[in-house]
Structures are given as C-alpha cells and as structure tokens.
Amino acid sequence: MEAGLSPKQFDVLTQFVYAQSALSQRRLEELTGHSLGTVNRVVKELTEAGLVADNRIVPRGMAALEPYRAKRAVFIAAGFGSRMVPITLNTPKPLVRVNGKRLIDGLIDACLAIGIDEIYIVRGYLAEQFDQLLRKYPMIQFLENPDYNEANNISSAVRARRLFQNAYVFEADLLLREPSIVKKYHYTSNFLGIRMDRSDDWCFTVRDGIIRGQRIGGIDCFQEVGISYWDAADGKKLEEHLKLAYEMPGGKEKYWDQVPFSDFPEEYRVKVRECSAADVVEIDTFKELKALDKTYDV
Numbered sequence: 001m002e003a004g005l006s007p008k009q010f011d012v013l014t015q016f017v018y019a020q021s022a023l024s025q026r027r028l029e030e031l032t033g034h035s036l037g038t039v040n041r042v043v044k045e046l047t048e049a050g051l052v053a054d055n056r057i058v059p060r061g062m063a064a065l066e067p068y069r070a071k072r073a074v075f076i077a078a079g080f081g082s083r084m085v086p087i088t089l090n091t092p093k094p095l096v097r098v099n100g101k102r103l104i105d106g107l108i109d110a111c112l113a114i115g116i117d118e119i120y121i122v123r124g125y126l127a128e129q130f131d132q133l134l135r136k137y138p139m140i141q142f143l144e145n146p147d148y149n150e151a152n153n154i155s156s157a158v159r160a161r162r163l164f165q166n167a168y169v170f171e172a173d174l175l176l177r178e179p180s181i182v183k184k185y186h187y188t189s190n191f192l193g194i195r196m197d198r199s200d201d202w203c204f205t206v207r208d209g210i211i212r213g214q215r216i217g218g219i220d221c222f223q224e225v226g227i228s229y230w231d232a233a234d235g236k237k238l239e240e241h242l243k244l245a246y247e248m249p250g251g252k253e254k255y256w257d258q259v260p261f262s263d264f265p266e267e268y269r270v271k272v273r274e275c276s277a278a279d280v281v282e283i284d285t286f287k288e289l290k291a292l293d294k295t296y297d298v
Contacts, residue, residue, distance in 0.1 A: 004067055008034060010187045012042045013065060016057035017185070023055055068185045070229060071118060073111045074163050075104065076256070077172035078124030078148035078156045083285050087296065092126045094172035095133075098283070098293050104172045108137055110182035111168065120163055121172065122156040124148025147252075154246055157256030161242045165235030169256075171226030171282075175292070178279035182227070189234040190273040191257075192280070193222030204261075204272055211270045214261040222272050225280055228257070229273075237267055 005013065011032045016023060023031070028039045046052040051061035081093030088096070094104035104121075111119060117139045123130045124145040133140055147155040157169075168182070176182075181192065191211060193204050196218075203221040205213035214224070230238060238260065245251050245259045260268040283289050290297040 005064060005187075007187055008032075008038060008042050009046060010065075010068065010185070012039065013046060013051060013057060013061055014185045016052065016055075016061070017065065021056070025055075065185055067232070068187055069166065070114065070116055070168055070184060070186060071166040072163055073108075073116050073119050073168040073170060074160045075107065075119070075121045075170045075172040076153050076156045076160075076226075077104065077121050077130070078127075078145040079153060080125045080149070081173065084283070084289065085286065087286055087289065090126075092123070092129055095129055096173075096283075096289070098175055098289070103175055103283075104133070105136070106176040106179070107170050107172065107174060107182075108133075108140075110176055110179040112137075113179060114182060114184040116168070120160055122160050124156070151252035152255055154242065154254045154256040154259070155252065157238075157259075158242050158246045161239045164230045164238045165232045167230055167235060169228050169230065173283070174226055175281040175283060176279075177281065178275075181275050181279050183229075186229045186231065188271055189229060189231045189268070190271040191228040192225035192275050193272045194225060194277050195274055196221055196223045199223040206272045209271050211261060211268075211272050213265070214258065222274070224257070225275060226282065227280065228270075234260070234268055234270070237264075241267065 011034065012028055015028055015031045025036060025039045025043060029036045032039065043052060046061065051064050052058065077092065077094045081088035084093050095102050108119060119139055120141050120143055121130060122143045122145050125148055127144065130142060143159045145156045145159050198219050199221060200217050202214065202216055202224040203218035204211045204224055206222055241259050241264045242256065245254060245263045260270060283292065
C-alpha cells in the first residue's frame, strides 16, 4: 500500500465519518479500541494535517480516505446450488426468497447504503432470471460465465478478475442479517470470518490477525464467510494469479479463494475481519431454508 494514513489514523478518521458528528476522545477510545493517550495523539496529528477540525472530519479528511473506499462489488452467482434442490430447480439460489426477500437483495442493498453503485453479477445457471433484478437495481452489470457447469467458482472469478481492485467480492447466496458489516472504508484486504472452537466447514488459520492458511475443518479457527474486500494492490495481483491458477492442471476444480491462500500464499497478507454467526447466514440445504422460512415447510 502506498504511503498515506497510518492504521491508527485510519481507524480514528473513519469513526468521524461513520458518526457524521463531532466525537470526543473518550468516545473515540470506545469505538477504536485504542488507548485514550493514543487517540489524543492521533487526533492531534489529524488536526495538524488539516484532516480534522473541532473533532469533526473536514473535506480534506474525506479526500485522504478516498484511496481506502470500496468502489465496486462483484457477486459470484453462476452456480447451480445443488444442495438446495428442489427450490433451485427453477430458481438460481441468489434469487431464492427468505421471508419474502431475495437473498441477493440484502447484499446489494448493503452496498448501495455505503455508496457502492458499481455492481457486477457473474451469472451462469438460469442466467436470464437475473434480469428481473434490473427493475429494482438498474445499475447492475452482468458478466456471463458459460463454464459454470464444468468448472468451480474460480471460473466466475476469472471472468471478473479485472474488477477486484478496491472491490468487495460476495458469494451471492448469503442471508445478510447485519448490513453494517459491509463497510465503506478498508485499510487493507480482508476476509470475514466467524471465530469457532470447532468447525467442519472451510476455515482460516490466523496468526496476528493475518490469514496464514485455509482448510476444511479446524479447531480454534475462523470459519470462512463468503464476503471479502481486496485493496488496489492485492486486486491487481489477483487479476494475474486467478488466470494462472485456472490454467494449471486441475485449476478448473478450484474455489477462487484458494488462489490467494493456497496457490500464492506468500504474495498476500489478508486480514481476517471478525463477525458473528448472527450477522450473516449461509443457507446450504433446503432443510436449513425451511427452518428459516416456514412457508417452504409444506
């Protein structure tokens, strides 16, 4: 990352944005988790730099945050959703409704709420059904993945690989219950994870807040959640690495997120961003869908 704000300056400055009001140093201590002495020092630095005045962010401060703003969102939405049969026989999984609302709508709404209106959906299975989204979201742009039926989701990421800079990448079939976990600003690349004592799902091994490995199942790990953010530098690297991995023997069988964590792990330092199981739900089976929405339990 190019020289700019320090991590602590970023933490403090973004809190001014999110609060949209003046904040006391005591309140900043609570919001950032930094000590009061650190907060006092950082506020002084930001004030002297002309980014903050009277404990409020000023236009120059907003400009300083611009390199850290999420500028676009990519939705991986081409798959069949076989474990959700029979509901996915006629409906792509991201368009399945839970309590009256399509799964993908919650994710798109969260993006629009923080000013992301450059939105791409990679579609494949029953692709034409995604056109219905345009009535509510005319800004959506579609990318076609004709290989969805013979390759894993890396084939969708390859289609969108030039869009990963300053971008969110979403699995499009997640039930988002806490929209505020989709943040406007990010200091560095990160991947959402739920801290678990034990998990049988895909997990991250984390040291000092950095994702060091990825595996199925683990103890004292972070269970992977399909929402990630990639800064400009890492997004540029992914553009090349996704294509290289896809062209490797067996590359079509990969999940796209194995590329930074398994194929090129030395090239990335991606932070885990902790969330809770109550924030976002991955509905894997029709049985789980029926438990969430009783209208399917017939």
